Amino acid sequence: MAKMRVDSRGRSRPKAVARESGGDCPACGAPMRARRGRLSLPIHRERTFVADVPHLRCTSCGKIVLRWSDAGVLEAGAFSRYREKHGLLSPSEIRELRRRLRLTRARLARLLRVDAPLVARWETSRFPQQPSHDALLRLIRDSPESRGLLRRRAA
Numbered sequence: 314m315a316k317m318r319v320d321s322r323g324r325s326r327p328k329a330v331a332r333e334s335g336g337d338c339p340a341c342g343a344p345m346r347a348r349r350g351r352l353s354l355p356i357h358r359e360r361t362f363v364a365d366v367p368h369l370r371c372t373s374c375g376k377i378v379l380r381w382s383d384a385g386v387l388e389a390g391a392f393s394r395y396r397e398k399h400g401l402l403s404p405s406e407i408r409e410l411r412r413r414l415r416l417t418r419a420r421l422a423r424l425l426r427v428d429a430p431l432v433a434r435w436e437t438s439r440f441p442q443q444p445s446h447d448a449l450l451r452l453i454r455d456s457p458e459s460r461g462l463l464r465r466r467a468a
């Protein structure tokens with residue numbers, strides 16, 4: 314996780330650089346103060362807000378910098394908020410449906426025409442699936458006919 318675009322109160326902000334601790338503002342050199350507030354992270358190009366995220370804020374220019382732990386809080390919050398908003402299957406539900414259908418990650422990835430590492434990311438909470446992929450996952454889970462069709466296309 315190198316750089317994350319964040320903003321607070323709906324205003325656009327420059328990219329914040331994740332770092333281990335405080336120090337001076339990378340933009341203007343003024344001291345940074347530890348704060349908590351509402352920040353956002355784009356998930357599939359959709360700005361996703363998370364309340365009460367710890368971060369450092371410049372006392373002069375307002376630049377926001379995230380420490381590694383702050384970035385983790387923002388990311389986890391944004392992922393869960395995005396899943397909630399779009400009613401997505403949870404990581405464990407995806408794992409469960411794949412196991413029930415006796416599919417390896419590679420095989421499921423082929424059916425959906427995505428990369429196998431992407432399926433792993435969905436299943437391990439590292440990134441939520443797009444709503445369109447979620448719809449396909451539900452089709453595979455609920456409709457043997459769709460499953461057959463996708464299998465023939467992937468063969």
Ligand SMILES: [Zn+2]
Nearest residue numbers: 338341371374
């Ligand atoms: Zn500054």
